Amino acid sequence: MDLLRFITCGSVDDGKSTLIGRLLYDSDSVSLDVLATLEKKRNATNGDAVDLALLTDGLKAEREQGITIDVAHKYFTTPRRKFIITDAPGHVQYTRNMVTGASNADLAIVLVDARQGVIEQTRRHTLLASLLGIRHFVLAVNKLDLVGYDEQIFNKIVADYQAIADYLKINNVVAIPMSALNGDNVVRPSKHLAWYSGPSLLAHLESVPAAADANPHEPRFQVQYVIRPQTEALPDYRGYAGRIQSGVYRVGDRVRILPSGLETVLKAIEVGQKEVTLAEAPQAVVLHLRDDIDVSRGDSIVPVSGHPSVVRELEATLCWMDERPLRAGRKLLVQHHSAVVKASVTAILQKTNIETYESMGTDEAKLNDIVRVRLKTAIPLVADEYRQNRQTGAFILVDDQTGATLAAGLVTATDPEYFTQEVPVEPAFSI
Structure with a gap:
């Protein structure tokens, strides 16, 4: 079962937290104790529906103001795929938080309020997501229930956003009409959207090709810690600990230490204190070199050819x-x-x-x-x-x-x- 990381972005009050809450709620990914807490809050306020935004807006200030301030991560699994969701704030002053959340995402869900259409934050977040290397986009036209599920409004927003995508050379955009508050077309198709023949949001998330992982890239490893115990049991032990950033490392590979440029051979690889013949991104490893050369924290151990x-x-x-x-x-x-x-x-x-x-x-x-x-x-x-x-x-x-x-x-x-x-x-x- 593969993993898809995605971020929800867009302007404030477009319904990002509610959408994530609906995804979790309708896919039965909310624990019983959390559901009980939501029910208590609903009864305390005499509400007619569970406030799904509370599933992601955990800070006191977020709940008081009804907005997302910090980046929140949620995890859920369906029979077809594992997901990590990042809920990014929509306010312009929290754009830096959005950049943090998008840096590891494979897909971006850009929410647009059907009443507002494409606005500045839509452009800002789309540009940032594109710059950060995200290649799959979902244009989620939300709150269609507030405009009578009007197909023409949806088509107008899609055309406006497609112009942005064409300009930024974003090739993979799927537009999905929905109402996160009512659950229309989030997990299940909606009778209110009979004119729409595409997949629900969850169905698309389960089927979109996952972004290529780090392994096809050139091998990259940066030293985080030099291990020199210098004990009687391990008098000559010298290992270089870190996480493989991309690619595959094998025992016997000829490598170069950068920035010094010294060359040597990979003598051994440890994963979890056990020696292995190869390791790949994103494993945490300890590398051992054949020659006793100067390697410090921050140095890179990379192939002799194809190095950065x-x-x-x-x-x-x-x-x-x-x-x-x-x-x-x-x-x-x-x-x-x-x-x-x-x-x-x-x-x-x-x-x-x-x-x-x-x-x-x-x-x-x-x-x-x-x-x-x-x-x-x-x-x-x-x-x-x-x-x-x-x-x-x-x-x-x-x-x-x-x-x-x-x-x-x-x-x-x-x-x-x-x-x-x-x-x-x-x-x-x-x-």
Whole structure:
């Protein structure tokens, strides 16, 4: 049974938490004690229906305001597939939370209120999900019960969203009409939507091809911890612990240590304190090398051929998450998994207008802005471009004084020749 990770996104009050609650409730994935608690809350408020949003909105502030603030994860299983759901907040000030939730998703459900149609947050979340490498999208046109299940309204929203998908080169979009509150077409087909011949949301989620896992990619492993017990029983033990980020490692593979460039052979692999002949992503392993060479936390152990770039200058797309604006010349830290290096922003190349998707010149990035920048690091960084490997092409920027997370970053270019070219400017987009 395979696993599908998906995120619900869209604007505030589009019904994301209610949709997830309906999925869990109608697929019999809610435990009896939780159901009993919901029933008590319904009786206490004299409500006519269970408030399904409470299944995901767990913070006190969320329940008081009726909105999602933090990212919530829910797990459920059907006879055909396992699922991990991420409920992302819709408010623009919580866009950074949405980026966090979408970073590991295979599919995005973009909710649209049938009364509102496609709005700015719809564009913002679609752009971010696309940048983060999500390739499967569901356009969930919700609250159709409030517009009389009007097919023409549904078709108009689908056409508007398809224009966005075409512009962003999103090829896999499935539009599904529904009412999450009433359960129309979420788990089971609805008699109110007789004009719709496609699958329910759950039926589509069970059948959509799962995103390719990390194993077809080039092998990538970054050292998290160097194990040197130096005991009488293990006087010569030296192992390099971490999680395989992508690909497959086999005993006998010839590998290169980056950024130093030293080469050696993979002598042994441990998984759960037992030796194995091979291991694959995303297993946690301890690697042993044939030669006694210098390897530290943050170094990468990769194949001799097909290894990532070792760079001190790179171009990246950032979602800026700090109240303080970013300006060229600012010094900060790049945290790339276990590796933490000092860096500076040498240039802010352009900002994306969320309303039109136009690339604009700018000299600063404000909270929730999406910008392209150039970074220069104090010591070499080992990374792939994000479009080639989501695991090794992502990083965060950290304030070197406070330790606060400043931005989520995606590596877009590492080739030195690229930096001599002019930055292409994207044309404006409108619907």
